[in-house]
Amino acid sequence: MVGFSQEARGLFIATWLAGVGLAGCGPASEPAREDEAPSPGQRALTEGAPLTTHDASCLQLQDQNTWSTYASYMTGVGPALGLSAVLQDLNRVGPVLSGLGHPPAVGYKGGFRWNDGDMSTPDWVPQALTAGVSGSSNVAFVSWHYAPTTAPEKGVRVSVADISDMSLSAVNYRHLLLVRPTSAGNFTVIPEHGGGLAWYGNYLYLADTSDGLRVFDLTQLRAVDTSATCETQIGKISTATGTVWCAYGYKYVLPQVSAYVVPSTITSPCRPKFSWLGKDTRGTTDVVLSGEYCNSSSATCPYDGSTPGLGGRLYRWPVDATTNRLQAVSGIVKPERAYLFNQPNVQGVAPIMTTTSTTSYWLSSTIYNGSLFKVSTSASATSYRALLGEWARLPEGMHATTSGTNLWTVTEGTGTDPATGGRVVFFADQASLD
Known part of the structure; x- marks a missing residue:
């Protein structure tokens, strides 16, 4: 991310507060849509305020x-091999949550924890969640970022979990390693945080924090070698007995097929971060949602203005219904709409499926030990907080089912007890929250 110098930042803030703004980089001045509240104009941001329509014409x-x-x-x-083959080869068991062994979330309906090793490993940390249907199976994808700072970098892995029947005693799942092809017959890891996922058709979209969106093709899933030779290696490896393909011991790799990147000529404050993703199917056109993680100290955003931590932006990227790729004209994709969301530490987003309006969302945040915010363009935010026993600790990515019934989320987790902050995947009733 390209940042401001102190002098430039001060000039930007002064200009912004004066109501003049920067062309293409501030709250929109055009008339509000019929189902939106009018933009409040250029002013200091307020935590919990309604969504503000944002001018993203520069992006x-x-x-x-x-x-x-x-x-x-x-x-x-x-x-x-495709996803169907992997769903027949799930090798890990995640116990379903029961009794009091679950987060104290309003509207809680069900969920599962990971196996003991995944609950406690410091090497991998859960981040994003998306879900959908493959054949007759309901499937959840959860991304994990590799936490150690020492070599080798293992990038991002994704868990595939069969959540078709949550009344069973356990959920079966498997980890896949995300890879990027580098040449004929070779590939390498994806050195990203893995903070956002969105699933459309055969494509799994991954947030690329600094640059945009990476796209992976589920029809291109492939099995690789799992021998001891591969535990510490990636890609095409020559051995005494021949060539093998390695993925640090993982059996399956999911390859990147393309990416949508922000041109280098677009700089801050227009240039956003891609911290998390979501999917919204409520409008006439499906969209990939993207947004920025900001807090008041270590992770400020390009558009923080005079209120650091509250300048995070939410973008709607239109999806082509035929190809499930982003809608592009001569290779260029423009956001359908954008908002300033006036909440700090946001980690995920999901549409509020109990309404057909595309101007309301659930936001997942790690503020107040963990929070769920209901936000819209027409009202101040409603919050559910872990500190008050209303939501899970350290929630990350989210997914809302198209029926409008369930809101799924994954937690980053501390400890191994699901009731007190351990890593879980769970769903709540949207009507109870709405």
């Missing part, structure tokens, strides 16, 4: 257009 994403190239690079690795 665009460019398709790197490696769809066929990256797919061709993977042909030498082995046959493309």
